[in-house]
Amino acid sequence: MNQRQVVTERKSRAGSGMGKDGDGAKRHEAIYLSISDAIIEHRLKPGARLREDALADVFGVSRTGIRKILQRLALEQLVTLTPRRGASVTRPTADEARDVFEARQMIECGLMLNVARRASRDDIKVLRDIAQREREALRSGERSAAIKLSAEFHGRLASISGNAVLSNFVEGLCSRSSLILAVYGNAGHLGCESHDHDDLIGLLENREGDKAQIFMGNHLKAIEASLSIREDEDELPDLYQVFAG
Structure with missing residues (x-):
């Protein structure tokens, strides 16, 4: 069983009966914390693109729900939202x-x-x-x-x-x-x-x-x-792997 199948199976067991548009505030809060932790723990690096469709698939929620979570993260300046490019992890200069x-x-x-x-x-x-x-x-x-x-x-x-x-x-x-x-x-x-x-x-x-x-x-x-600042290239991470744990 590959990584995506493992995530999909776990997601199915945990969220059966809820559906993509019926997760609720508690579920969205858990997803928000998961993404926030992944950024702070550097599992998602600065500049990493955060595709709405991939995140919706990983967490088993609607793209609308993911969009609201990304907007919240943007308000906290952990995520940057760019027209026509989407969301990415903020890269402080x-x-x-x-x-x-x-x-x-x-x-x-x-x-x-x-x-x-x-x-x-x-x-x-x-x-x-x-x-x-x-x-x-x-x-x-x-x-x-x-x-x-x-x-x-x-x-x-x-x-x-x-x-x-x-x-x-x-x-x-x-x-x-x-x-x-x-x-x-x-x-x-x-x-x-x-x-x-x-x-x-x-x-x-x-x-x-x-x-x-x-x-x-x-x-x-x-x-x-103590900071060690260097500039890295933008990356497109495997979101299934980031949130597999």
Whole structure:
């Protein structure tokens, strides 16, 4: 039995009775997470084309459903939609990567004084929980989960500042950073020491906003310095093989 037959048989057993247009929101969410993880884990490389018909066949859903999922991924800038060419995995350039981290330096460092002043015990507890789950994901080799948890940590920090506009902007920058890290980062870590987030939490808990501001700047510089950026050719991956597991 070849790869496509294996996927088709599994799909038939899991989705019998649903049909291509009756999968529902839960099924679409699972597909969204599968594609997102494949991008972040670099099983789908930057520039890889994502054909709607092939994805619909792989996952056993309608092309309309796949189109909505790709549009959601495009909003998060993990996927690029091009007229007459379709969808492809977003390929951040070196200039875009630098711009993203420069913006993060300006905003996240600037928020640290307010974060240190406003952080409650509950906020500190939540931050420690996220940092712990991030470390566990890294130890377990779950790089996709670790990258997402790192983005969640920075987004949570920004929300504590009390500035909703800047918090939303940071979340968008973290989403773009996740792809940059997935594409250009090193497999073993996220560009920073595993204890960085814990050290930062300690400064915030002690209301040391000035030190937290400096620490955040060095933290983001370390992540950017770890990136290894190179340009690759666009590819047309075998989507059956990517999502066979």
